[in-house]
Amino acid sequence: MKSYKALLAATALASSWATAAWAVETINLTIASSHPQTIHWVGVMDRVFKPAVNRILEEKGSDYRIAWTEAYGGSLYKYRETLSAVAENLTDIGWIGTLWESSALPLQNVTYFAPFATDDLGTVLSVVDSIQEEYPEITATWEKNNVVFLGGAGTDSYHLLTNFPINTVEDLKGRKISAPGVSATWLEGTGAIPVDGGLTTYYTDIQTGVSEGTLSFATGILPTKVHEVAPYITKVNIGAMYLGAVGMNKDRFDSMPEDVQKAIVEAGKLYRDALAKEITENSEAAMAQMEKEGAKISTLPEAERKKWVDGLPDIAAKWVETNEAAGLPAKLVMKEYMARLKAAGKEPARDWSAGLKD
Numbered sequence: 431m432k433s434y435k436a437l438l439a440a441t442a443l444a445s446s447w448a449t450a451a452w453a454v455e456t457i458n459l460t461i462a463s464s465h466p467q468t469i470h471w472v473g474v475m476d477r478v479f480k481p482a483v484n485r486i487l488e489e490k491g492s493d494y495r496i497a498w499t500e501a502y503g504g505s506l507y508k509y510r511e512t513l514s515a516v517a518e519n520l521t522d523i524g525w526i527g528t529l530w531e532s533s534a535l536p537l538q539n540v541t542y543f544a545p546f547a548t549d550d551l552g553t554v555l556s557v558v559d560s561i562q563e564e565y566p567e568i569t570a571t572w573e574k575n576n577v578v579f580l581g582g583a584g585t586d587s588y589h590l591l592t593n594f595p596i597n598t599v600e601d602l603k604g605r606k607i608s609a610p611g612v613s614a615t616w617l618e619g620t621g622a623i624p625v626d627g628g629l630t631t632y633y634t635d636i637q638t639g640v641s642e643g644t645l646s647f648a649t650g651i652l653p654t655k656v657h658e659v660a661p662y663i664t665k666v667n668i669g670a671m672y673l674g675a676v677g678m679n680k681d682r683f684d685s686m687p688e689d690v691q692k693a694i695v696e697a698g699k700l701y702r703d704a705l706a707k708e709i710t711e712n713s714e715a716a717m718a719q720m721e722k723e724g725a726k727i728s729t730l731p732e733a734e735r736k737k738w739v740d741g742l743p744d745i746a747a748k749w750v751e752t753n754e755a756a757g758l759p760a761k762l763v764m765k766e767y768m769a770r771l772k773a774a775g776k777e778p779a780r781d782w783s784a785g786l787k788d
Contacts (some may be wrong), residue, residue: 434468438487440743455494457690459682462521464509465629468653470709471583472502472521475525475676478704479581482697484691492689509628517576519679523694525583529611529673530628534575536753537568540763541584541672542612543749546739546779547771549587552706557770558582558672559702567759577677583705585647586713588613588668588771590717591660592643593636596730599738608632610642616645619741632656647671649709657720665729666738676701739779746782761786 461480463472483496507515512529516524528538541547541554548554559582562568572579590596592717595604603621608631614624625641629650635641636659643660644651645668651657683691721727730738746764753760768783 433711434508440636446553456497457517458497458499458506459522460499460501461523462506462515463525464504464507464512464515464527465525466503466653468628470649470712471525471674471705472550474701474705474708476500476502479676479697479701482700483693486693486696487689490693492687492693494687494690496690504630509630513575513577516677516679519682521679522682523580523676523678525674526577526677527628527674529613529671530694532612535571536749537571537758538562538672538675539749539762540760540767541669543615543746544767544778544782545588545616545668545742545745546735546763547669547768547782548776548778549667549670550774550776551586551709552703553577553771553774553776554670554672555582555584555702555706557767557774560770561766565759565762569730571758572677573680577684578680580676580678580695581700581702581705582672583674583676584670584672584709586649586709586716587670588616588647589647589666590643590662590664590730591646591651591656592662592664593660594642595662595726595728596664597728598731598734599741606641608635608641608646613645613671615745616742618743618745620738629654633659636660648713648720650786652716652720657723657725661725663717663720663725663727665727666735712744736779742780744782744785747785750786757774 440688463475465472467476468472482500487494501521509527510530511523512526513534515521516526528535532539535679540558562579569579599620605622606625607617607622608626608627609617609624610626617624627635633643633654633656636643644656657663678694717727750760750764765783768778768781771778
């Protein structure tokens with residue numbers, strides 16, 4: 431009798447497990463990027479964002495789980511197609527490089543038109559995301575491109591990596607420097623010649639003479655080995671930058687159950703914070719490793735850095751004027767960015783909102 435009751439209990443338990451398992455509905459989603467997982471903003475997307483979605487769904491008692499298909503490292507699209515790939519649902523969720531989308535997502539490039547502001551990536555990401563979340567007209571720029579913004583991504587501070595030594599700003603005159611997208615504006619006034627490109631092209635571009643160096647950041651350069659062909663690293667501290675975000679195709683997002691939508695949005699914030707922490711912790715270590723591998727590291731003298739900062743034209747005012755003419759609140763974004771950095775205790779080398787007319 432005892433064994434019979436035990437059998438009934440075991441059968442009932444197995445049945446309840448089966449019912450619970452049966453109640454969970456699987457949703458298939460593709461997550462992709464143009465860059466490999468060795469680049470932090472992709473690695474964190476895979477290691478933090480992706481598992482966080484299912485963990486949150488489980489914690490909230492949701493009946494849904496995500497089955498992920500990963501397509502990293504440019505297997506679906508290249509770095510120039512990160513926005514269109516998500517917008518056109520080539521992937522459901524993807525890392526989007528706003529850096530290369532100065533026409534489609536100009537407001538998200540505010541940090542690139544306010545260089546030499548701060549090297550604190552955590553502050554940069556939280557400030558820009560807070561502006562986006564507070565003003566619907568900025569969120570609308572994502573939605574206009576059929577994308578739902580999930581969480582910001584950025585870089586540690588930009589420096590110079592070249593195949594020739596640099597001691598003064600004058601040393602850049604006539605030199606070809608890879609400066610992707612809007613970062614080319616930082617070379618205005620230096621006499622350098624900007625060459626377009628990205629982390630995935632720098633090594634070959636420098637090796638073949640297309641350029642003689644790049645403006646980039648340690649955590650991106652170390653895994654791509656660019657320091658092998660551009661061994662002179664000159665610390666300039668142009669600042670941490672907001673270069674992209676994780677986004678989801680809006681049609682797919684809208685088709686998701688509400689609890690899945692909430693989990694995806696929450697995971698996006700976790701992604702942003704984890705990325706800032708990881709990059710901050712790894713930046714100096716990346717510099718040290720490159721030096722160990724033969725890179726020659728120096729710091730641009732403060733007087734020369736000031737000369738560079740002061741010699742830049744008012745790129746912020748030009749950016750504001752262009753985007754305001756297109757009906758976008760660029761003045762608001764720039765002013766808010768500068769004001770919120772200062773409120774966070776940061777001291778930009780130049781106040782890029784000072785030249786903006788009310």
